[in-house]
Amino acid sequence: MTNYKGTNVKLIKCGKLFDGIHDELFENMEILVNKDKIEAVGRDLPHPEDVEVIDLSDATVTPGMIDSHTHLQVFDWHHAKDERIFQNQASHNLAVLYNAQKALKRGFTALRHMGSKTFDNYAALEAKRAINAGYFPGARLCVLPYTMVTTGSHGDLSQSAYMNPPLAKYLCSDFPTMGNGPDFFRGAVREQVKYGADFVKIMSGGGFSTPNDTPDDEQMSDDEMRAVIETAHQVHKKCTAHVYTAKSIKKLCEMGIDELQHCHLMDEEALEALYKYNVPIVPTFSPFEDMYESDPASMAQKSPSWQRKQLLYGERMMKGREMVAKSHLTLGYGSDLVSVYQPYQGAVEYRNMFKAGIDPFRILKAATSVNAKLMEMDDIIGSIEPGKLADIAAWKSDLLTDPNALLDCAFVMKDGKVFETEAFDD
Ligand SMILES: [Zn+2]
Numbered sequence: 001m002t003n004y005k006g007t008n009v010k011l012i013k014c015g016k017l018f019d020g021i022h023d024e025l026f027e028n029m030e031i032l033v034n035k036d037k038i039e040a041v042g043r044d045l046p047h048p049e050d051v052e053v054i055d056l057s058d059a060t061v062t063p064g065m066i067d068s069h070t071h072l073q074v075f076d077w078h079h080a081k082d083e084r085i086f087q088n089q090a091s092h093n094l095a096v097l098y099n100a101q102k103a104l105k106r107g108f109t110a111l112r113h114m115g116s117k118t119f120d121n122y123a124a125l126e127a128k129r130a131i132n133a134g135y136f137p138g139a140r141l142c143v144l145p146y147t148m149v150t151t152g153s154h155g156d157l158s159q160s161a162y163m164n165p166p167l168a169k170y171l172c173s174d175f176p177t178m179g180n181g182p183d184f185f186r187g188a189v190r191e192q193v194k195y196g197a198d199f200v201k202i203m204s205g206g207g208f209s210t211p212n213d214t215p216d217d218e219q220m221s222d223d224e225m226r227a228v229i230e231t232a233h234q235v236h237k238k239c240t241a242h243v244y245t246a247k248s249i250k251k252l253c254e255m256g257i258d259e260l261q262h263c264h265l266m267d268e269e270a271l272e273a274l275y276k277y278n279v280p281i282v283p284t285f286s287p288f289e290d291m292y293e294s295d296p297a298s299m300a301q302k303s304p305s306w307q308r309k310q311l312l313y314g315e316r317m318m319k320g321r322e323m324v325a326k327s328h329l330t331l332g333y334g335s336d337l338v339s340v341y342q343p344y345q346g347a348v349e350y351r352n353m354f355k356a357g358i359d360p361f362r363i364l365k366a367a368t369s370v371n372a373k374l375m376e377m378d379d380i381i382g383s384i385e386p387g388k389l390a391d392i393a394a395w396k397s398d399l400l401t402d403p404n405a406l407l408d409c410a411f412v413m414k415d416g417k418v419f420e421t422e423a424f425d426d
Contacts, residue, residue, distance in 0.1 A: 008416065009034050011047050012054045012392065014061035018399065020368035020383030023361040025060060025400070033390040036416040040386055054418070056394045059410050062364065063384050064109025064391035066371035067346035069261060069282050069334025072099040072113050072127075072141075073120045077339055078301075081160055084120065085171065092116075092123035100131060100138030102344035105422045107393035107409035110140040111346075112334070112375050114261070115147035115201050121174070125196050137419060140391070142375040145192055146177040147201045147242070148185055148228050152212075153219035154242070155203030159210045182227035189231040198375070200232040202241040202257075204248045208287070209338055211305045215244040215265060215313060222251065229255050238376065240282075246270035253277040259374055261334065264288075264320040265313070271327060280330035280374060285352035287336050288317060292355065302339050325357040332374045333367035347424055351403035360400045390416040 010033040016025040019041070032040040032047055073092045074083040083091065096113070103111055113124040128141035149155025156178055158168040172178060177188040189200050202225055206217035213219070225241075229252075232239040238258040243249055249263055249270040260281045263270070274281065290298035291310050299307055310317075324331070333353070335346040353363045372382025380389050394411035397404065407424035 008052075009039075009048055010052045010054055010416070011045065012061065012413075013057050014059070014394075015057045016060040017041075017384065018060060018062045018361075018364055018368075019385065020063040020365065020372075021385075023359075028057075029061075031061070031384060031390075031392065033392075033413070033416050036389055038384060038386055038388050038390050041384055054411070056411055059394040059396050060399050061384070061392060061394045061411075062399070063368040063382055063388075064393050064412065064414060065107050065346070065367045065406065066110040066112075066333065066375070066382065067103065067108050067335050067349070067367070068112040068142075068332045068371040068374055069114050069284050069336040070099070070103075070111045070343050070346065071116070071336070071338055072096040072111065072343050073116055073123050074343070075099075077337065077342060080338070084157065085161070089121045089123065092120045093126050096124045096127035096141075097130065097136050097138055099343045100127060100141060101136065102342075102422070103139045103346065104137060104412060104414060104419055105409070106344065106347060106424065107395070107406065107412045107421070108139055108344070108346055109391040109393065109412065109414045110142065110372075110375070110377065110381055112142040112199075112371075113144065114334075114336075115144035121145075122195060137414075140377075140381065140414070142198045142377065144197050144199050144201050145195060146175070146188075147203050148188060148220075149175075149178045149203045150180055150220050150224070151178060153203055154205065154207035154210045154213055154217075155219075157210070159212055162212055180224070182223045185224050185227045186231045189228055189237075190235065193232075193235050193237055197237065200228060200237050200239045201261075202228050202239065202252075204241045204243045204252065205245060207242065207244070208306050208309050209303070211303070214309060218245075218248060222255075225252065226255050229257060238374075249273060253279050259332070261336070263324070264317045266320050266323055271323060271329075274327075274329055278330075280332055280370065281324070282332035282334035282374070283321070283324045283353070284334045284336035284349070285321065285356060286341065286346075286349045287338055289348065289352055290340070291317065292321065292352070298340055306339070321356050330370060331358070331362060331366045332371050333363065334371075345424065347404075347406035347409075350406040354403040364399065390414075
């Protein structure tokens with residue numbers, strides 16, 4: 001029998017419980033939390049007499065949600081370009097803390113920061129250390145400081161200053177992972193890991209938010225990508241990649257990539273490669289919500305080049321989304337909010353996956369146990385099981401029928417501590 005004397009024990013009464021693993025909502029379950037960990041899960045659990053009871057019998061309790069594709073280094077994406085270029089390192093540190101705190105209040109107890117593309121220094125690593133040390137409340141962070149990018153690529157954000165080449169050149173001077181050639185990237189991976197990177201990411205091709213490239217562009221050579229993946233694996237780090245096209249998806253699968261982001265321009269052959277090499281994907285639908293929902297007012301907030309590309313690629317993107325929804329690929333949950341929504345508003349990905357026709361349990365697993373595994377944190381978070389950290393959230397809306405259910409968090413606990421919640425705001 002556990003000795004609870006002098007400990008902080010809480011009993012959570014759940015109306016319904018999604019445990020992160022089963023395609024089922026269990027009724028009338030209890031969770032016993034002892035200090036920072038889940039001690040027991042079941043019905044009518046034995047507990048000490050003076051236990052603190054948390055009554056969530058009118059809510060659905062889940063593991064704390066996890067967003068595995070975020071960019072946390074700016075306060076407000078409406079001014080992202082200005083913040084990146086004109087605000088200093090301290091501002092980026094504060095922005096990561098701000099976003100991690102806001103996400104926690106909305107039931108997202110862990111976030112993966114997918115790397116800065118320039119000008120941001122090591123802001124997210126600093127924030128991770130400060131949160132883990134208990135100096136600030138905030139979601140648990142898994143961090144890549146800088147992504148691996150080539151000159152002029154989607155990852156080279158000095159592209160946004162293309163009309164002023166001396167300024168663009170200056171902005172590149174503080175970008176340790178931008179370069180060319182396999183040797184450069186071997187060194188860059190080793191350096192990121194030296195400073196504390198939790199994983200490695202390749203920017204394999206073009207994207208939507210940059211002015212002078214397209215998602216079809218290949219922006220890293222095979223030798224360069226192979227060098228990044230090999231070096232990451234040599235130092236026991238997982239490697240993921242930003243990728244849209246079928247050709248690059250196939251290549252990266254064959255090269256031994258561990259996981260892929262986006263993948264919206266896939267075809268049947270690419271899908272076969274993902275199955276064959278058992279590569280999970282994080283489809284990140286939210287940045288394109290206005291396209292899927294035909295919302296011109298929302299689309300108008302994006303840059304003219306982004307809008308033009310969405311029109312050009314729209315049909316292929318819709319087809320890709322359908323393929324993802326119909327597939328039996330392992331899906332992670334990532335919002336990639338780089339426009340329209342703020343980095344802490346990851347709840348919108350739930351409705352975007354839901355509206356794509358993906359089964360709610362598949363989405364809920366993506367946002368909990370699957371994401372925990374992608375972040376190599378599945379030994380401590382991602383499910384409600386004895387021994388796991390008590391990262392727990394609860395929701396008043398019906399998760400199985402309401403696409404907006406994650407917009408309104410009713411309760412959140414991280415490391416066994418309860419935090420105040422706030423509802424979604426635009
Ligand atoms: Zn991204």
